Amino acid sequence: MRNPISRLMLLMILLPLSFAGHTAADIEINTPAIASLKQSMQQRHSQLEPYYERGAVGLTHDGLIAMRDANALPLSARQPVNALIAAENQDRNALYREISRANSHPEWEGDIRSTFGQRWIDLARPGWWYQAPNGSWVRK
Amino acid sequence: MTKIYFRAGLLTLTGIFLAGCVTINIYFPAAAAEKAADKIIEEVWQLKKPEEGVQDADKPAPSQPSMQPAQPAQPLQP
Numbered sequence: 001m002r003n004p005i006s007r008l009m010l011l012m013i014l015l016p017l018s019f020a021g022h023t024a025a026d027i028e029i030n031t032p033a034i035a036s037l038k039q040s041m042q043q044r045h046s047q048l049e050p051y052y053e054r055g056a057v058g059l060t061h062d063g064l065i066a067m068r069d070a071n072a073l074p075l076s077a078r079q080p081v082n083a084l085i086a087a088e089n090q091d092r093n094a095l096y097r098e099i100s101r102a103n104s105h106p107e108w109e110g111d112i113r114s115t116f117g118q119r120w121i122d123l124a125r126p127g128w129w130y131q132a133p134n135g136s137w138v139r140k
Numbered sequence: 141m142t143k144i145y146f147r148a149g150l151l152t153l154t155g156i157f158l159a160g161c162v163t164i165n166i167y168f169p170a171a172a173a174e175k176a177a178d179k180i181i182e183e184v185w186q187l188k189k190p191e192e193g194v195q196d197a198d199k200p201a202p203s204q205p206s207m208q209p210a211q212p213a214q215p216l217q218p
Contacts, residue, residue: 027169027176034180041184099176111168112177119177123187 028102037095044088051081058129058137063096063117064089068129068137092116 048065051057051073058068065088070078096116100109121130121140129137182188 027172029176029180038180038183042186045184045186095180105166105168108168108173111170112173115170115173116177116181119174119181123178123181123185 027099029099031098031102033098034095034102037091037098041088041091041095044084044091048084048088051084052125052128055127055129055139056081057085058131059117059120059124060131061117061121061133061135063113063120064092066131 048057052059054072056067056069056072057065060066065085067078067082067085073081096109096113097106099112100106124130124140126140128140130140132138
């Protein structure tokens with residue numbers, strides 16, 4: 001271990017190991033794009049929340065939301081709620097894409113989407129509806 | 141002279157081995173992603189505040205999977 005080549009080899013082994021441990025540790029979510037998506041979704045949530053509770057809107061298994069029961073809404077509310085759902089899904093799709101991009105792994109988008117899909121459902125309030133993997137609606 | 145070739149070969153092998161390690165490391169970090177998702181969802185749904193305070197005003201139906209079963213609503217009634 002005294003000659004320089006052996007030392008270099010040792011360095012080559014140890015250096016990437018510490019680096020590997022570091023890169024596996026966490027996922028970058030602190031970017032301006034992600035922050036603005038979060039803010040826009042947070043503002044929209046206060047409008048959407050009553051519809052989750054009424055069962056008109058539910059969480060899909062692929063990390064989005066959908067109209068579950070339009071009959072739970074008066075006719076006049078259906079169009080605005082559909083617009084809310086479309087805007088929310090646009091933000092959610094952008095969020096999954098941005099996270100995968102912020103971590104320099106665009107190919108992770110699908111994995112991130114399914115991770116979120118599971119966590120939205122896990123953290124949903126009792127009484128809200130979500131979609132099982134087979135497509136059927138379940139009340140939490 | 142052969143010793144130098146031997147060492148050069150060893151060095152090359154080490155390099156290939158390490159490149160392999162780095163390649164293998166590009167897996168999807170599921171646990172970290174879950175943590176990141178929780179953080180974002182908590183912010184978007186503002187879950188932290190109601191947990192600390194009292195959860196009220198959202199109990200519309202009788203059939204609820206009971207999270208906190210024993211919570212006497214009116215402990216004392218004269």
